[in-house]
Amino acid sequence: MYKILVADDEKVALLVLERELSDAGYDVYTANDGKAASQLIQDQHFDIVILDVYMPYKNGFELVKEIKKKSTNTIILLVTAYASIENAVDAIKLGAEDYLDKPYDLSQLLQKIAQLLQIRLQKSKDHKIKVTKNSNLIGESPLMKKIQSTLEKVKELTTTVLITGESGTGKGVVARELHSLGKFKELPFIHVDCASLSQNLIESELFGYEKGAFTGANSLKQGKFEIAKNGIIFLDEVGTLPLNLQSKLLTVLQDKQFYRIGGVESISMHARVIAATNENIEKNVETGLFREDLFYRLNVIRIEIPPLRLRKEDIPHLAEKFIEEFSLSMNHDELIIAPYFLECLQKYEWPGNIRELENAIESSVALCDGRTLKETDLPINIAKKAIQASNSQENYFKQSIKNQEIITILESLEKFDGHREKTANYLGITRRSLQYKLKKYNLLSKS
Template structure:
């Protein structure tokens, strides 16, 4: 049964809507109806749907325009277009505008059921055997290809005991990945101990990592166990590992190699069984080349690398993240907020987010605090976001969509050295879709 799946049917033919509503409810879906494009947009602003079925020929606003507006509000929603006019031109325009698929009226119900299942496969965990990790389990929000790639990496790496290096810009959620790796591993019932290496000077960091004996230094009034001992049997997550001093690099390398630590002020060694996960925003390979980071430590840490996508690499997730933070801070501030205006959401989607998810969260919290109405507008957003230019080509520079698409695909293939799988991931499409576009 599909009891938790919400479908929006958009058609100005009331009788056709009624038939589809009865059919889809019979299949177990939750179904909402909109008899115009404007009504559909209102519902999409107020509710997150799993899939939209939209007719092309409607009086007030046609299906293509409705599709474009829905995608502007939430690019992650799969939209299926329906039409009684099976022209190739309409199908091409719908797909170029963001439709996931195209259905001919009168609908083939078997085909409809199959297409709905395929659409939902893009946004839902498959039924039956659960995947090792999901976005919700990781405390993450997102359905984009970049997020799915990240979750697949976590699922593959988590069961092993290998050291993991998480690389990504600040604010991308590296600690959430570390927590997911620990929770999905055989050590999940043991401690996960975290430490931000950049927050401490060298002497304090040494004491925090390895512990100290009473009297080892001024202020050491009692013996203290270090983070390695605290994490024994579990996982130790060292954030901003690229910021530690050369001396600490030597001491950390020894612990990793020997799997034993010495408290500061002690000659006694303590064996530890710890899985190490490290994270950094720095390019450690470049740091090694510049002589700022030990090559042998880099190789010890870089057994498996997980790359964190920046927020601008997963723009499809911005509406979902924005809604997630909106609900969180509306509750905390006891405000009845219904959502975002299309203009505000457009600015959020087009902004480059140098601070990534952390910056988005702060922006939404600020907007909720300042809000006096029911919908967040551009007025409540930080000035840097509200002033975001929405890029448009001058009239004389406008190219046919097929030419623009061709140039983008060629650029992606050049950037990835001809690797079609990686090019498809960066473009946010499947490899099968990329191959079909290359064939055309």
């Protein structure tokens, strides 16, 4: 949630702005003079500050200097009833992003704020998303930085890699990223989806067959291991392989050679093997569904991809990427992201991970009837669950406040041996208010 400070000595204007901005999904702070605004600016960081130019104690121009001295990333809007070209030029020179005349239209102000936030996000993208131009591995969370670091360390090796993670977390993206980083970049990358092939086809797909090896084998066919040559073969969903093929794969990894079906001459295997699974492979080993010796052969370098719910700070970056892609493919105008749209994305738990996020963004862009993506453009189930999560958090917060109030009252009563007058004075409330709270929280028996 973006934090906004509104400073204005007109109380009515302050109240109206606070209500409208809060309803739009912003976290709003207010100050009714320059001194109060200055204190808040020193104590906290704000994404946006809306300043009246002429206020008691300190004017808007002075506050702009204070803000820019502390943070160059804060967006500043100056507003005044005494508009002039000179003031506008001075405001921009000092670092304000824009200058509005009073009275201004609230809908235009909200649109201006959304536009400025989008511009800031665009400007900071190259600094925040430290990936190569063609990379699809997006994320600045500590968990993703660890994966990026691991890929850098192993990119030149031929060691086998096992990628694990829930469905939709991007295991294939990580495999392709590893291929693109090092010496394998110009060599083949062969993707084999083990889960989509029938048991009858998997062996011939992996190892190929000789002409006449079986009915219908009218010509020689090279398998994926042979086609991969010195590149990378990516065995996606390796946990679905039947046990007999697990045994054959183990032999290939151990001996670095294989035979085509019906063949008598061995073929050397030079490809680097990357395997991936969304299953609990250790549990499958325990239950006998996956060979333990093959697991150890594959699990040399392990990369675990976290679910999206554990790295929600990456959601805005991923969302921006998908919005750009789908806007382009749908010939949509450049879209502005409303703050509450992003908030809904970050409150949802994403059981389908990045794949579900991508689908939700595609649907939102397709259904957007303006230039601003709003929470109403999201699929209903996602918006609904995000709101439910928000309400649950709010109830928890309220419950926590209630518990803290009860604890404080009980501790104060104990301090004054149950004397209600002294307790009320200590708490800074009337004796009547204390009596009400004791009754409300069913504490009369404890006093």
